[in-house]
Amino acid sequence: MANPFIKNIDLLDVSNMLYDRDQSFADKMDREDPLRQYKADFYFPKNQEGVEMTYLCGNSLGLQSKQTQAAIQQVSEQWKDYGVKGHFNGEHPWVPFHLGLKENMSKIVGALPSEVTLMNTLTVNLHLMLTSFFRPEGRRNKILIEQDVFPSDRYAIESHLEWHGLSIEDHLIYIPKSTHNGLVDEKIIKDFLTENGEEIALVLIGGVNYYTGQFLNIPAITQWAHEQGCIIGFDLAHAVGNVPLALHDANVDFAVWCTYKYLNAGPGSIAGAFVHERHHDDRGIPKLKGWWGHDAEIRFKMRDAFKPAPGIESWQISCQPILSLAPVKASLEMFIAADMKAIRNKSILLTGYLEFLLKELKTDRIKILTPALQAQRGCQLSIFIESADESVHHELTKAGMITDWRNPGVVRVAPAPLYNGYRDVWEFVKALKKVLQIGG
Known part of the structure; x- marks a missing residue:
């Protein structure tokens, strides 16, 4: 059975993708994102000051879309x-x-x-x-x-x-x-x-x-x-x-x-x-x-x-x-409107960007458990942090990041293509760097 949602869906080649750790790169990628309009279709949790938090936990519970209540x-x-x-x-x-x-x-x-x-x-x-x-x-x-x-x-x-x-x-x-x-x-x-x-x-x-x-x-x-x-x-x-x-x-x-x-x-x-x-x-x-x-x-x-x-x-x-x-x-x-091929392609780029930024951190404490090959992973990267406990997760939450913690020592981060962007990934790594007190 030919399925248009599967055919050629993994053909995006990111082998020569030149990521940059500067914030301006993330903002540029978000402006050029073909799925950027979907983010406005979701509600985001807010902190005690009423500021929207960065939500990277779609692997556990997806956000509510603004079409849900009408349905x-x-x-x-x-x-x-x-x-x-x-x-x-x-x-x-x-x-x-x-x-x-x-x-x-x-x-x-x-x-x-x-x-x-x-x-x-x-x-x-x-x-x-x-x-x-x-x-x-x-x-x-x-x-x-x-x-x-x-x-x-x-x-x-x-x-x-x-x-x-x-x-x-x-x-x-x-x-x-x-x-x-x-x-x-x-x-x-x-x-x-x-x-x-x-x-x-x-x-x-x-x-x-x-x-x-x-x-x-x-x-x-x-x-x-x-x-x-x-x-x-x-x-x-x-x-x-x-x-x-x-x-x-x-x-x-x-x-x-x-x-x-x-x-x-x-x-x-x-x-x-x-x-x-x-x-x-x-x-x-x-x-x-x-x-x-x-x-x-x-x-x-x-x-x-x-x-x-x-x-x-x-x-x-x-x-x-x-x-x-x-x-x-x-x-x-x-x-169906967004198209699974576009969703998958953005997912590949987002996780690649997250991996790039994590590897740029000057620390031996971080290890990415998720396979490096794009064909062997989806949205989620599981980040093992040496000698970390759940306090890391709590500090990330205080910094405005909603992620997921699994013992022993793993923060699960899942930038979902429909409502996450490159700036979300950049902000997460910035917060993680601060929480772990990584220099450089």
Whole structure:
């Protein structure tokens, strides 16, 4: 499937980019930024003096766009005007509301519209996918994950192992880290699958690691897993809206993600899920049934035996929370208008600039954990600071920087292309230099 949001998306060549540490360079880049108009579409937190802070925490929670309130208000007005009739009446009836989001969502993750839906929250969707796709049999009864997988994913996996009567100690296995940089070496994944694949029922990996910001090669890892007969799924919480994805062409079995990070849909907002079309008609796949997974054509007849809806819709359980979908609708429209290629290109330039400025600092205390190769990272750079504790994070906040702290000693910085610019990056490094008392 050709996907215009993926084709040529990584062709921006920054190898000869001449960055400059002077503030005037950042201001010039901001003036010439093709996405500069989007910053005005977001609300920024303010400090006690009412001054807007520099927000570099989209990897944890995206900012609220100014279209969000109008989108929620439209649903609220429809509820006020129609009551229960709003399910089938009004400008955007609620029963098919989520169907109108599938096209835009599918473009951002590189899928067919029939392969994606918005439902539940991320870990709930992961539980649903594990119910369907973790089917231990014989020697093939293990699950392979990263050592630094996001904790909620590990908890979900552990519960499914226990559900099947399998011990966590014997059936949950980890991809070894590279010994020299603490990242995941993709060659290690390939070799590990080749040596152990016949015992692995399912592989679950974060597309972008939450701690290091490493962006893994999803198509290659999927191929290696399939060559060994393994099912493979991805947690794309830190990838969707951040890096180019092509889930359909990569032949991924399933994926789950949230919408409150780079997609800016609000805290705890509704999540997304993907199931490749080759699994849609497999009636042997177990599913937790609910009436929203029932065929919509006869759903409201109420007396029929369960008939699965077509595509990924059959994995749905409950009716959609429309007030939560409204911000997603507004966000997806903004992403489509901005174009993922432009977003990715600016991300490459911003992280390159951040890396350049950090390396210009005269200190041995700072180490960038995130891979140097642009193809192996998204918006986030994880900055390890030797002998630092959370007080560094607090001092950065006092200096007007909203970033993210993860033990041990890591400040996560994620300049999001839609609302961050080069001056934001410059101001952050200036503040970090002051907090760490770096001379020069």
